Amino acid sequence: ENRGRLLISCPDQPGIVAAVSNFLFHYKANIIESSQYSTNPEGGTFFIRIEFECPSLNTLQDELKEEFQPLADQFSMAWTLTCVSELKKLALFVSKEPHCLREILWEWQSGDLMAEIALVVSNHEEARDIVEDLGIPFYYIPASKENRADVEHQQIQLLKEFEVDVIILARYMQILTSTFVSEFPHQIINIHHSFLPAFVGARPYHRAYQRGVKLIGATSHYVTDDLDEGPIIEQDIMRVDHRDHVEDLKKIGRNIERSVLARAVKWHLEDRIIVHDNKTIVF
Amino acid sequence: ENRGRLLISCPDQPGIVAAVSNFLFHYKANIIESSQYSTNPEGGTFFIRIEFECPSLNTLQDELKEEFQPLADQFSMAWTLTCVSELKKLALFVSKEPHCLREILWEWQSGDLMAEIALVVSNHEEARDIVEDLGIPFYYIPASKENRADVEHQQIQLLKEFEVDVIILARYMQILTSTFVSEFPHQIINIHHSFLPAFVGARPYHRAYQRGVKLIGATSHYVTDDLDEGPIIEQDIMRVDHRDHVEDLKKIGRNIERSVLARAVKWHLEDRIIVHDNKTIVF
Amino acid sequence: ENRGRLLISCPDQPGIVAAVSNFLFHYKANIIESSQYSTNPEGGTFFIRIEFECPSLNTLQDELKEEFQPLADQFSMAWTLTCVSELKKLALFVSKEPHCLREILWEWQSGDLMAEIALVVSNHEEARDIVEDLGIPFYYIPASKENRADVEHQQIQLLKEFEVDVIILARYMQILTSTFVSEFPHQIINIHHSFLPAFVGARPYHRAYQRGVKLIGATSHYVTDDLDEGPIIEQDIMRVDHRDHVEDLKKIGRNIERSVLARAVKWHLEDRIIVHDNKTIVF
Amino acid sequence: ENRGRLLISCPDQPGIVAAVSNFLFHYKANIIESSQYSTNPEGGTFFIRIEFECPSLNTLQDELKEEFQPLADQFSMAWTLTCVSELKKLALFVSKEPHCLREILWEWQSGDLMAEIALVVSNHEEARDIVEDLGIPFYYIPASKENRADVEHQQIQLLKEFEVDVIILARYMQILTSTFVSEFPHQIINIHHSFLPAFVGARPYHRAYQRGVKLIGATSHYVTDDLDEGPIIEQDIMRVDHRDHVEDLKKIGRNIERSVLARAVKWHLEDRIIVHDNKTIVF
Incomplete structure (x- = not known):
């Protein structure tokens, strides 16, 4: 199946959600569930978990990870992307x-x-x-x-x-x-x-x-x-x-x-x- | 204070979160808390609640609402924007x-x-x-x-x-x-x-x-x-x-x-x- | 083992507990646990559950039941006596x-x-x-x-x-x-x-x-x-x-x-x- | 009103409930609620709380306490008797x-x-x-x-x-x-x-x-x-x-x-x- 999960931690700042959701939208991914938390909007740490459906995720997986890295670097993210189908x-x-x-x-x-x-x-x-x-x-x-x-x-x-x-x-x-x-x-x-x-x-x-x-x-x-x-x-x-x-x-x-x-x-x-x-x- | 809340219901489709978060980012708003739910990613109804900090929200409020309307129309949204400071x-x-x-x-x-x-x-x-x-x-x-x-x-x-x-x-x-x-x-x-x-x-x-x-x-x-x-x-x-x-x-x-x-x-x-x-x- | 349980329902009136506990004491039974309830102390129904240890309960069981009947009749009791060892x-x-x-x-x-x-x-x-x-x-x-x-x-x-x-x-x-x-x-x-x-x-x-x-x-x-x-x-x-x-x-x-x-x-x-x-x- | 409460702790042994309930019955008291517990039926400590209705409890109170003492001594009881009406x-x-x-x-x-x-x-x-x-x-x-x-x-x-x-x-x-x-x-x-x-x-x-x-x-x-x-x-x-x-x-x-x-x-x-x-x- 085509379901994926993205987990991110990074310093909080405006624009993170916009950047990540634009990235996913570019790959035609539909966000199914999304939860986020910030220890402190000013200078705290931001966390987000996004579950999404992305056509041909299995095939695209490596490309997605490669393409995401620059964005991750920009926001100093620690992140993982997993495919639900890989148990x-x-x-x-x-x-x-x-x-x-x-x-x-x-x-x-x-x-x-x-x-x-x-x-x-x-x-x-x-x-x-x-x-x-x-x-x-x-x-x-x-x-x-x-x-x-x-x-x-x-x-x-x-x-x-x-x-x-x-x-x-x-x-x-x-x-x-x-x-x-x-x-x-x-x-x-x-x-x-x-x-x-x-x-x-x-x-x-x-x-x-x-x-x-x-x-x-x-x-x-x-x-x-x-x-x-x-x-x-x-x-x-x-x-x-x-x-x-x-x-x-x-x-x-x-x-x-x-x-x-x-x-x-x-x-x-x-x-x-x-x-x-x-x-x-x-x- | 500058805290606002955006509540949206609309038909689910890819790109909603990207569009809304871009809009907020444009106004330098920082998303503090965000929760979403979809009755069904394919053809269901999508709901999102976003709590954000936006500099000068009180002054900008009317402008924000006016500017948001075209985006809302595009996605057929029912929506409200409230200022936390207005009890x-x-x-x-x-x-x-x-x-x-x-x-x-x-x-x-x-x-x-x-x-x-x-x-x-x-x-x-x-x-x-x-x-x-x-x-x-x-x-x-x-x-x-x-x-x-x-x-x-x-x-x-x-x-x-x-x-x-x-x-x-x-x-x-x-x-x-x-x-x-x-x-x-x-x-x-x-x-x-x-x-x-x-x-x-x-x-x-x-x-x-x-x-x-x-x-x-x-x-x-x-x-x-x-x-x-x-x-x-x-x-x-x-x-x-x-x-x-x-x-x-x-x-x-x-x-x-x-x-x-x-x-x-x-x-x-x-x-x-x-x-x-x-x-x-x-x- | 020698553990027994007595369950009784009868019209409430003073003296029930005294009569029952005297009966058990006569057989050297030690009351381990006892719970009671009355729907209404005046004219209601009284319920009691007594768990007890009685030496040689297995042998004495029939005698106990026989001897208890007159007391039960006196108070119009519905009752059962069970041996814990009989699964x-x-x-x-x-x-x-x-x-x-x-x-x-x-x-x-x-x-x-x-x-x-x-x-x-x-x-x-x-x-x-x-x-x-x-x-x-x-x-x-x-x-x-x-x-x-x-x-x-x-x-x-x-x-x-x-x-x-x-x-x-x-x-x-x-x-x-x-x-x-x-x-x-x-x-x-x-x-x-x-x-x-x-x-x-x-x-x-x-x-x-x-x-x-x-x-x-x-x-x-x-x-x-x-x-x-x-x-x-x-x-x-x-x-x-x-x-x-x-x-x-x-x-x-x-x-x-x-x-x-x-x-x-x-x-x-x-x-x-x-x-x-x-x-x-x-x- | 005529409601009283008796709280007792004493070494466990057969006959306690019989003795206490006989005593109360003698004073025409009707037991409304009774709960008991024993840390160990053999050599443990026994506890009981009895709530009862006793005609003219207010008047009889002192007599009851006096008459109960010998029974308490016999079983080495620590005990209290309280009238519910005395706040x-x-x-x-x-x-x-x-x-x-x-x-x-x-x-x-x-x-x-x-x-x-x-x-x-x-x-x-x-x-x-x-x-x-x-x-x-x-x-x-x-x-x-x-x-x-x-x-x-x-x-x-x-x-x-x-x-x-x-x-x-x-x-x-x-x-x-x-x-x-x-x-x-x-x-x-x-x-x-x-x-x-x-x-x-x-x-x-x-x-x-x-x-x-x-x-x-x-x-x-x-x-x-x-x-x-x-x-x-x-x-x-x-x-x-x-x-x-x-x-x-x-x-x-x-x-x-x-x-x-x-x-x-x-x-x-x-x-x-x-x-x-x-x-x-x-x-």
Whole structure:
């Protein structure tokens, strides 16, 4: 199909929208959806996401990119142009708890997740069957503090081999080193089982129970070097009360985790997210 | 200040955004916020709301409008251009229950409602004090089925006299005739105390109780000739359970009503709403 | 295990709780959880649900029931006593859309649904694999308006044979006749894909789109002779906007449907629901 | 009227409910509402709240309390018995921002807050008019770090004089010393403008903006010696996005703050809250 998406960040100034829309109009592109945001109209940063239909986009793609560059230079733009028909390649990392993995696979089976699931990596064997039943390669790579460097080396090799665009940590309970993270900047999406910045780190449901909160939550964010401190993509919560013990919080939480992660992944795949200043703009 | 808003509806086709943004750029306007929607890129209707900063907008306003007309004609646009600094004039209609009136007045006092409250009209005396204490004219006009024509005639006179732009029915428990409604198309905002289209008409909380629903709601909509059938602007709900009797539903409902109405009024005042096909596009 | 549940409805009067708790204390039962409600302390109906631990409940069960009868007679009680260890037998009815079926099966696999899934009945073959993979009997019974009587006869036979306690209509898109419904009073749980009483009947998402609502919902209720008019167990909603077309509403709606149905089923299995006056009391 | 409330905490064991309900039945009391909870049926703590109608409760009150003591001793109960007709005396503390004060006053005017508002204390003059207009004494007591001891001494005197039962910090932006707090254990209710335990301390909206959260919240809790660490009574959140600057978060937050605080105060006044282990049980 002929649908494309243009994502741009640049210093704000008058004329950006005019220049970009003229460019697209020149290629007979019809703008389907457009969202923009400026941190500050005077001296701030400007962001825009444009989804458009352009006849023969597949053929014209390279020409478009080449021709756009001078315009991008003029406004000091950081930009990407993607074709909707070229599916992103996705890797899923999972440990023992399968609910987030299942949700993503389910969405994918239902045709609601426009991506290619290239492979699933796990430090446990539990998920092998449900993954291989769908014809997706499953890699069992036992991981622990001791063998972290080796394991990550192996994982990076795999991800390169499969030309993976985005890595989903679907409750992968291992910490990634900065070596790994720096290979995939803003390409690793994690689901943390708390309402960040509350309960950063381990055992958030235990600590939520201990503190006696009346709402529990989950947070999906891009992974950076600082544990649970990366740009937040999406969060949600559910109500709990004094009758809910840790096990109840976990059950309730699983439902929040899977829907929050699914939304974050969907937005990433639709090129709706721009990271700026350790925060996300979600168009 | 120099902030303006442009709202446009027209048949969708390539080049609209380019034409409009070129026009604005020509006047050195910087686009601050822009939202658009198309019912269907092929043969559908296109809608756009642009908020911009334009040097000397107040002085240039008439020129801008004149110069924009040829462009509008070319694309068969329905359009409005408003200056943010020219406050809309608002009339509040209220009966006995004061919670929605109070919420609007409160927002206004806090500086969160950018409008001029021109007058309050009521078929009861209860609200006189809180209104007049704020220096707002209060008109007591007893209303009933019998004197409806006279009453509405009197109200329309008042509204014309005060040059009112928008009428808020803040729990005004009288039905308006089509004579009245046709004087103010898409300018009358009502709050209905149910989750429409459930419980159209009278005594929605009683009927919600009777039906045993687990959520109750409120709906803000533009008033049309069909009772409770006008374009919906905003809705919200709260959870209730078997212990809540009609009186409890009313109490809980009051909180939903006032916040739903306040949001709808705010969006209207910010020119965020376009009515199309008995539905609203809220940008 | 020794956990039991006592559900009682009777005319309200002083002394009920004292009598019941004395009875339980006599059997050394410890009350774990107790909830009660009265429609009106004077002349209303009283409801109570008591969950208790009683040593050797399995052995004592029949004796307890026998001994409780005189007390029940004294207060004109309708009552049931269930042992938590005796799992309810559940039948799932499904048509083409699998999301609600999957959610229930998933909860069951995770150990979060304390029931025996006796069989799945469908008028389509689509779900056979995921059902039989779990070792659950799957019955394909094509159904249409024409053969309704025969089909229901066959279904009732199956349900009797499997001694089914509760029937879940997990998006079963066939109407049940009053013959069928009357066989299983307050034992059939349906999920309707709208926020009842809005959009009773067919194609609710189309009508929600048409009406331009800002929230869509789902409702789980017991099935009675009146279509979509049975006692509501649970409802929930999600926010939508003008950009969401019918297909989007369906996608969003599927998430509401499955979680609303899962909650309703869970509450039913835990004996938390009493039906009174076409409404539910959910303890 | 004859309505009473009994709140009990004691070590869990069989027979408590039987003993208490027998006692009430002896006084011809009809139990209207009853809620209970046990941290652990074996060796845990048991909590119960019973609301009842008892003929001539006002006259019988002292006798009831006297007669209940032996039963309380037998089960090692901590307990309180209150008459609904004896309104609690409430003090409101406020600084500059009036929205929480206004909400409480409004609820009180509407008859939805069953309490006597004894006085309002503020370190600013802003709220004087709206308070005194309602005939409520207003005390202006300037407060700062320097004069904290004197100010608190003066405040404690006032609160004793007015025989205040509960103190509401309706956005009172001064820290209370442990001297003050220890005078009113579990009697001081604060509203904190974040979703605790996120953003403990000063300027939570600034920090929420900085962190890029997608939901903001408010928390109502009992005040203890540890800042923002007291038992949480109620929390709620609203959705925000990248377009919301600090000022927007504050506006949105004000709506959460006032409704969360109003609910917490209502539950406290209805004797629905028991504090246990730095957490609340809300019946």
